[in-house]
Amino acid sequence: MKKARWMKGMTGVLLASVALAGCQSGGQEKAVVTPDAKAGEAGKAANANGKILDKQIEVSVYMRPRPESVESNELLWMKPISEKTNVNFKWLKAPADANDYIEKFNLTLAGGTLPDLMEAPPDLLNKGGENGVFEPLNKLIDQNMPNFKKLIEQNPAVLKDIKSDDGNIYFFPQISAVKTINLQIFRQDWLDNLGLKAPKTTEEMYQVLKAFKEKDPNGNGKNDEIPFTTRSKIKGLLPFIEPFGVSFEEDFYVDNGQVKYTYTDPRLKAALEYTAMLYKEGLIDKEYITNDQKIWESRFTNEVSGATFDSFPRIEALEKLVGKANPKVNLTGLTPLQGPTGIAPYTKSQQNLIKNGFGISSKSKFKAEIAKVQDWFYSPEGQLAMNFGKLGETYTMDNNEPKYTDLVMKDKNNSPLIKMYELGHREFAYQWDIRYENAMVTPKLAQIRDSITPFIKPKYPVALSFKQQERDVLNSKFTEITTYKDEMLNKFIIGSEPISKFDDYVKQIDKMGIDAVVKIQQASYDRYAKR
Structure with a gap:
């Protein structure tokens, strides 16, 4: 029983x-x-x-x-x-x-x-x-x-x-x-082909992806580029979200000791608006929701995609895959982007x-x-x-x-x-x-990996524990909230729901009981802090 x-x-x-x-x-x-x-x-x-x-x-x-x-x-x-x-x-x-x-x-x-x-x-x-x-x-x-x-x-x-x-x-x-895990991966040779520098801001990211889309960086004379792809569904879009001050890496975050819910944060609205713009213009893979690893790899081996967000060892793995057909391929990793509101570049994607x-x-x-x-x-x-x-x-x-x-x-x-x-x-x-990491990676990968470390911010602890009555509430409320949240985020990005409906979305999550969930998270976080 x-x-x-x-x-x-x-x-x-x-x-x-x-x-x-x-x-x-x-x-x-x-x-x-x-x-x-x-x-x-x-x-x-x-x-x-x-x-x-x-x-x-x-x-x-x-x-x-x-x-x-x-x-x-x-x-x-x-x-x-x-x-x-x-x-x-x-x-x-x-x-x-x-x-x-x-x-x-x-x-x-x-x-x-x-x-x-x-x-x-x-x-x-x-x-x-x-x-x-x-x-x-x-x-x-x-x-x-x-x-x-x-x-x-x-x-x-x-x-x-x-x-x-x-x-x-x-x-x-x-x-x-180590801390570093996922980062932006770009075709450096595509950047070089178009005379572009690696993007450092959200505006520069837009311009680079737009150039990838319109200026034939793969040199085949066709307009077939899908600039940015991912195998990680919505989490693979993290580099477009974090510059606005919120992160898909945590359902909750702590602000001056208070637990808050990420997905009703007002800053998320601007992040989704930016990401939806990239999607609408064909700069993000239209199939990001359903891509598996094989399709993701094929985007690179067929040389239609020039950017993704993945673990840093994948830089070398993708280079080897693409290199079978194009030995001149050169992939690199980029540091997080500066947002439009002056938020310092950071990431919460970490080990x-x-x-x-x-x-x-x-x-x-x-x-x-x-x-x-x-x-x-x-x-x-x-x-x-x-x-x-x-x-x-x-x-x-x-x-x-x-x-x-x-x-x-x-x-x-x-x-x-x-x-x-x-x-x-x-x-x-x-x-x-750490010697495993250092021995496994090339000097190039080690340098890229270590370049991300200064940008890593702590994220919400994953080692929290819950009492049975707390789990009962989470099971009755948070499952439903999360399903609704996931559905709506993708709708906002692909454009089937306008960003103007974001405030209605927040009100719906409030009605579904997010306050009770946050209260439980706060209690668990406070217990964790006292361990």
């Missing part, structure tokens, strides 16, 4: 939770410092046989897959991890789409037969723990996880973001190393300190064993294995610094990140290593 009541209240609050997404999140705390490790250094938890566990066990895992990889213990990246831990990981089939993944996650919980480990956003794992679905980890950490215990003692920001309101820890976190996490089923037979294995993931040796793979094949050590081999760095068809996934890299709960 308790579980059933909890499941009833889960759907609505998901809309305020961080989405599952590999390589995506946003934090305001500094990155965790990674301890040095020597190649081949034995983990303290290892047994006499060099393995973490005495006997082999099979651990069932529900986690989001990567389209570039298959789930296998025999792939080059995973095999030494499986052998070292003495664990045969049984990968359960899961959807790649974030929304579908969460839906199946909820259905799995409702079914009652749970895998040993499940990946989800922190709020879902905390609420599952509070309702007895996931095991409290406090004692397991004290008894079996010296590496992780040391990590959270040295980094209180991590502990704050993983601790539930009831004081327990219910999940092992994925811990980010969270805590990305997602993994909870242990309260019914698992291997709780202590999983804790020991997980602790190895956070150890110096484990971090090398998770971040860099197999010594001698996917990385080498140079002056005690890991360096990826040509197998990862020089694949002619894939960027290093995509190649890592292809080799079996899985995003378990461990600590992302």
Whole structure:
């Protein structure tokens, strides 16, 4: 009965939770410092046989897959991890789409037969723990996880973001190393072809996209350009919205300690008006709402699009794709735009300190064993294995610094990140290593990535937790509000609703109960601030 009541209240609050997404999140705390490790250094938890566990066990895992990889213990990246831990990981089939993944996650919980480990956003794992679905980890950490215990003692920001309101820890976190993630990506060669400079303001952006549309930057003599495209639906239009002072990266924001709702902010009206103008003039992909990754890639490989908004490693991935047909392609990343009202350039698109996490089923037979294995993931040796793979094949050590081999760095068809996934890299709960980022990216990408860091502003915390009665309100009101909001934003952008109706839209959201939702968010935010 308790579980059933909890499941009833889960759907609505998901809309305020961080989405599952590999390589995506946003934090305001500094990155965790990674301890040095020597190649081949034995983990303290290892047994006499060099393995973490005495006997082999099979651990069932529900986690989001990567389209570039298959789930296998025999792939080059995973095999030494499986052998070292003495664990045969049984990968359960899961959807790649974030929304579908969460839906199946909820259905799995409702079914009652749970895998040993499940990946989800922190709020879902905390609420599952509070309702007895996931095991409290406090004692397991004290008894079996010296590496992780040391990590959270040295980094209180991590502990704050993983601790539930009831004081327990219910999940092992994925811990980010850098902040920068998504940025504007442009065809520098198109800019050069037209004698244009990279846009720095919303007006310059309009003029550049207009030139892409009208002046044949791809040089094929046809008026076939779709200047800006995206695979991220409305979130992919973020660079046109943030210059006006609001961000699609957060449903709520904090102003002098007060929680407010992003999508009724008066500044959003001007942002939507600007974006609708770009759409009306054909400067934004007409299919932005439905584009999947294949269509998005085809916009570039067919050389009809010259700009997008995506993760910085995609710069190199797109260059390789387009480069098969046009070796002169040159992509770059741009800093955020200056808005028309004097707002300083900024972005809230960033990696969270805590990305997602993994909870242990309260019914698992291997709780202590999983804790020991997980602790190895956070150890110096484990971090090398998770971040860099197999010594001698996917990385080498140079002056005690890991360096990826040509197998990862020089694949002619894939960027290093995509190649890592292809080799079996899985995003378990461990600590992302800044050396992983630095070793993976070219000097060009590192410079572009670091150019965004000064523009990042903290966003609304994703590690909030809610009481059951609060979830009931969120489920009854916020789900409906969010559905209506999403529908109306797209209508404003594509022009099926005039911007003049924005005030009516705000009144409708008020009628739907946004004040009650904001009150709950305020209470949760205040609890989070006191952790």
